[in-house]
Structure formats: C-alpha cells, structure tokens
Amino acid sequence: MRAPYGLNILDNCQTCPFRGEHLFCNLGVLASQRLNEIKSTAVYPKGAMLFIEGQMPRGVFVLCSGKVKLSTTSREGKTIITKISEAGDVLGLNAVISNRPYEVTAEMMEPGQANFIPRDSLTLMLKDFPEAAMRMAQQLSRNYFTAYEEIRTLGLAASPSEKFAKLLLSWSTKTTQTDGSSQVKLTLTHEEIAEIIGTTRETVSRLFSEFKKKQLMHSKGATLVIRSRLALEKIVQS
Amino acid sequence: MRAPYGLNILDNCQTCPFRGEHLFCNLGVLASQRLNEIKSTAVYPKGAMLFIEGQMPRGVFVLCSGKVKLSTTSREGKTIITKISEAGDVLGLNAVISNRPYEVTAEMMEPGQANFIPRDSLTLMLKDFPEAAMRMAQQLSRNYFTAYEEIRTLGLAASPSEKFAKLLLSWSTKTTQTDGSSQVKLTLTHEEIAEIIGTTRETVSRLFSEFKKKQLMHSKGATLVIRSRLALEKIVQS
DNA sequence: ATAAACCAGTGATGCGAATCACACACCGTT
C-alpha cells in the first residue's frame, strides 16, 4: 500500500508527486529536517473541521489525503464554497502569515489525513530558512490568483449557466480523453454545487437537465461524462 | 510644499506616514540603499496605463500620488473594478512574484507619480535581503485578504442595495465625524460605481435617489454626506 | 460660442432566476 501524498511531501521528497511545485518540496536537507521536527500528523473523520472562519490562526495544515471544503458564511446563513482542496494543498497559510483570523472554514468532506504545523514553529522556521520564505511567498501568490479567478467568475460571468459550464470545464481539465470527452466522479450534491456557483439548489437541478438535453453531458450514477469541452467553452464568455 | 507619499517611502522612512505597514518601510540601511538604486520615478498623466491585463510582468509600481483604478474586462467587454489604489500601494506584486501575466489593468484616474522597480532587480534584492522577502509575503497576504473581501461581497451580498451600502461604508470609515456622519469627496462616475458593485449605471442612479429619499445620505456637487453608518450597516447583511 | 462628448436621471418593458410547494427516489435503520 502506498503512503498518502502529504506524508511524502514531508517525509520523502523523492516520491512526492508535486516535486518543487508545493510549499515544502525540495527544500535543503536542514530545512526538511526541521520541517519533520515541527509537524504533527493526524487523521480526521468526515465532517471534521480543521479550522473555522473567525478563529485566530493556530497553524497551517498540509493535506495528505481526502478532500476539504473551504467555505464562508454570511450572517444570515448564506454559504459560499470558495474551493475544494485536495491532497498537497496548504490550508490556512494566509491567516498565519498575516496573523488574522482564518477567513474560511475548512471541513473534511471525506476521512483523510493532514499534517499540522504550529504558527510559531513556522514563523521561526521562515526566519531561519530564507528559501522557505520565498517558497511561501509563491504559494501565497498562487492562492491570490485562485481568489482572483473566483472574483472574475462571480463578477463577470453573468448567468448561472455560464458559471456552471465553467465549473464543469474546471473538472474536465484533469481527465481529458482522446475524443475530447472526459469522465468525472461527482462527489458533490446539487446543494454544494449551488454554493460554489452562487445560485440555488433548484437552479442547479434545472441546469443538469438542460445540459443533458443539449447533449453537453450525461451522467449515470455518480459518474459524469462531459461530452465536449468545446461546446462548453462556447457558453463561457468571461 | 510637501513631498508626495511614495517618495517618502523610498527616500526617507522617517517621514513616511505608513511606517512599518508597507512593503518597503523600515528596512535596514543596506536594503533601503539598494532600493534607491533600483527604483526609478516617473510622472503619469490621467488615463495612463501602468500595466495592462495579460501583459507579462515587467516590475512593480509603488504609487506616490494620485489614484489608480484596477480593473478586469471579460471577452464581451464587461468590466469590473476590483480596487481603487491610493498613495503607498504596491501594484503588480503578485504577477511579478509568480511570474504570471498581470491579472488586472492599472489606469491612472488622476495625474500622479509612481516608482517603478524592475522584475529582475526585485527578485535579486529579495534573495539578498530575507527581511524584504518576509515583508513582501505579508504584503501578498494583505492583497489576498482584500481579494477575499471582494469575493464575500460579490458572492454573499444579495442585492445591489446591499453592495452599495457596503461601498458607502467603506468610504465613510476614513472620515467619521463626532455625530456619526461623514463627508466624502466623490470622484467616481455612476458608471464606475456600477463596475465596482457589479450592476448597471441606471441602477446606481436609482440607488442614489433611493438612499437620498431614505435620508441615508445626501450630496451637493461632488461632496457626499453619509448620514448614519448605523442605518447603512442595517442594510448590509454579509 | 457652439458642437461634440460625456454624465445623470427616469419611465416602460420583459426576462431570468429566486422562491414556494410538492412528489418522488434512494439510503441505512430498527
């Protein structure tokens, strides 16, 4: 049995599939060693909250396995999902660096494992290892771009259809077949999709019907087949 | 006559009103010196573009005086303004750090001055001065939070009224009087306000009428008086 | 001084999506 990703990242960069791309990959020997000393690993059940919006930052989490839902909620209870994080992602970094409350809630969508690095240990480490600081700046700027994409989607994409098409496209990028179609395993409920694209559950339901009728996609069970990226791209205009 | 802010930031931290808060304040002597060597100052007329969305990053701009409009445009020409930058702000940092194209267009809204720091010089400097790198990470994370606020506003605030109220509040924070009211000089057109809150010019016009009728604010010429923050806060729900 | 641009206000109209209100399918429980 293969060790989960996040562990590799910290324990052994040789087999880490994200080599160089992620925060703690390919650091010097000393830095890696230090990282191993300050991290602590834990397993979380489905539904566990790694941290909650508004809490003061305790540290960062490096996700090893499982998926994490990042969301914010308004006073009246409206919720938006800003991102679904996967193995290798670093969670809570912005809050730690600027020492402001976590800006989102991070909830495990399925059981999984994560490495925790306490705030103080991390800041000390960044002082001692400039290379790590630079790496972190790049991670931050990547986070920023993700957020920026979100802004474009919310601000520029007019209709729910457009945002839905955009979402489907973002899913299909990972697994494109030779004929332009692609399969995705759908792990989200309509409700959750609605919270991602900023609309209602009912509208998402109707979008599914509509897109199926237009032959843009079809689904059997949890498996979702996206017919043609091209057709979807025509719908997206932002 | 007083020197404009941004110049102080670089030339003389003693008189800089943003001491410690901004990217290049309170660095060591050597770092400040280096900064002075690699920066170059220029004056820009109204309407000048510091950089344009999609261009590869040439460097960062530190704004000395004047206001800068940051915006993105979709393929069909819909535009959103993501931020109005003022003296002391650092523009283009994210693009430079991650070496991706500028994600926004930066346009001078009024004549002003800015210091330019080329990409290469900056990255070299960050290698040589770890303190500067850390400072920059914090700036990046501040940028991130700004972007995040934007997401909350766009995603959670339902109606244009709500977003408009939120905008007014953000303006009034700067200049609050004893009685809870505050004066702001309005430098934006209705069209531009519409592009900030993601609605149409006409709707903004109507919002002005509505808010005036409800005694939330009134305006004479370019001077805008916000009656009561409290009343506005009741409208805002996110 | 007189266009030519640009900006602001306001009515009439129509569409899209939120809302409300069900019915139904699918799960693991007891």
Place this chain on the structure above:
DNA sequence: AACGGTGTGTGATTCGCATCACTGGTTTAT
C-alpha cells in the same frame, strides 16, 4: 416492511433588475 433522513426533479408564481429609450445637464474641445 415501514421509517425518517437526505438528496433530487419540476411546476407555478413573483419580483428585481437589466435593458431599451429618451431627456436634460455639464464639461471639453476648436
């Protein structure tokens, strides 16, 4: 098998705001 719980499909209705179409005011240009 009968049961709540949770997710899904779909109609009918309402309402907000984008859109279109003007008018009048204000600034800039030549």
